[in-house]
Amino acid sequence: MRPHLLLLAAAAVSCLPPPASCRYSGHHSPPPKHHDKNGALTAALVVAASLLALVLLYLCASIAVRRFRSRGAVGREPSAAAGGSSSSSSAASRAAAFLRRHGLQHHRPAFTYEQLRAATAGFDAGRKLGDGGFGTVFLAYLPPSGRPAAVKRLHLPPSPSPSFPSASATITKSFCNEVLILSALRHPHLVRLHGFCADPRALLLVYDFVPNGTLSHHLHRRVRGGGLAAGAPPPIPWRTRLAMAAQIASALEYLHFGVKPAVVHRDVTSSNIFVEADMRARLGDFGLSRLLAPPDACATGGARELVCCTAPQGTPGYLDPDYHRSFQLTEKSDVYSFGVVVLELVTGLRPVDVGRERRDVTLADWVVAKIQVGELREVVDPPVLGEGAGVMASVEAVAELAFRCVAPDKDDRPDAREVLAELRRIQTMPLELPGGNGS
Structure with missing residues (x-):
């Protein structure tokens, strides 16, 4: 039995009435022997019942605490605990799983984050072309030939927000949506998707560069x-x-x-x-x-x-x-x-x-x-x-x-x-x- 359970049992025993032999002084005659046996048996039953009740109470409390902690862990899982990287990592994992599930990971080149960061000069503000849905678009020069392209960096929230609890999920859905739909489209008057990057640091989409604005x-x-x-x-x-x-x-x-x-x-x-x-x-x-x-x-x-x-x-x-x-x-x-x-x-x-x-x-x-x-x-x-x-x-x-x-x-x-x-x-x-x- 665990130490704190023993303490509870000891406390319960201390609250019970003392045995009959402790309640008489030398000035009184001892009660009959069959009374002593009945009192001892009653005390033992009370102690046993008390211990059983305490054990059951402890087990119920333990189960309740474990269930509460388990639910708390599940609730915290999407947003992860500390820092903005956990939110981004979760988004990248969901995006990668979606692409694999739909067999899209080989439909377009999967650029690395380092490649696209270098191609946009570190996402330099001077390379900014504009703001698209859920993200900022940068001019990039893709290796190895330096071909111009437009790279959209999706804005993932740095950490979970009570005001927008599903922001990360919405942005991830937008990313997956574009890859899924544009991978199947071919038309001279649609902007073409050239590739993507699902990285814990950012979700990135690579398009045709259309040079004359909107x-x-x-x-x-x-x-x-x-x-x-x-x-x-x-x-x-x-x-x-x-x-x-x-x-x-x-x-x-x-x-x-x-x-x-x-x-x-x-x-x-x-x-x-x-x-x-x-x-x-x-x-x-x-x-x-x-x-x-x-x-x-x-x-x-x-x-x-x-x-x-x-x-x-x-x-x-x-x-x-x-x-x-x-x-x-x-x-x-x-x-x-x-x-x-x-x-x-x-x-x-x-x-x-x-x-x-x-x-x-x-x-x-x-x-x-x-x-x-x-x-x-x-x-x-x-x-x-x-x-x-x-x-x-x-x-x-x-x-x-x-x-x-x-x-x-x-x-x-x-x-x-x-x-x-x-x-x-x-x-x-x-x-x-x-x-x-x-x-």
Whole structure:
């Protein structure tokens, strides 16, 4: 028996009444012998019962303590105990396990952390290209040839946060999502994934380097007051804007109809459209993308409609209101976001601007209202208007298509195949541009 259990037993015995022989002095006659035997037996039974009760109590307490400690250890496991490295290590382990489970570890080069750190000059701030979903993008020169690439370093939390307990899991899911989806995609207007690194120090993705910035950078070049920002790129000609819209529609048509299962990008924005040196557009950043499954119990559409039930995610100003209401993600959610991008191409304005009147804060609401009252010209980007009246028939046709894409009800929107066909038709419309061409 353990020492502290012996002490408890001794304490219990000390609390019992003393034996009969201790309760009589020499002035009293001793009780009869059969009384002595009964008292001793009773005392022994009481002591035995007390010891048994204490043993049972100790065993119950021990089991309870062990269960409590076991649950505590399980609860601490995801976040690990000390330092930020445990969170990163856990994320890297989960990512590596995911890649092995899906057989993806050999689909793309698995760069080492040291290789990518050297290629980005130690993730030098001077090499920063911008901030993507969940991470920062750096310019890298990959060994051995020094080929340029874009490396996205995902922002893992330094330690578990009570405010964002699942931040690490969300970022790890984004990393795995991009590797899983982009490994299967091949299209000239999608940014290509070249490799990855799942290291306890960082999760890293390696993409094509697209040297001419984002569509957002080219369109939203103005500063407050209407002037141009220092170093702003020149205005994009209308014919080039139209071609870029068709290129992104081609990428969406491929995602929705050209691969099985279909892919919903879920974050089609001008900041995720990258511009080549020759002004061709490429869609990137698949961190929020989802593979669509066949219809299930939560689908309310037709039998052939693909749907995914998930909490709404995306960028304000681009988020499909139907998806926001129903939690049902379909390809039409991408069509809505694309419609907002097309409105940006027409107007040169940001999708959300709190400087506008309250009812006009979102670009879709504002331009739709203008189209409905025949005042589209008031919101067309001035450089486009400056190209002459000959472009307006094309601008109006594109605006009308965007109007259909941003319909509140997804069933009223065209699909990506219809959008692409319409844009190609509009491209064939004659444009009376100064000098005879617009590109």
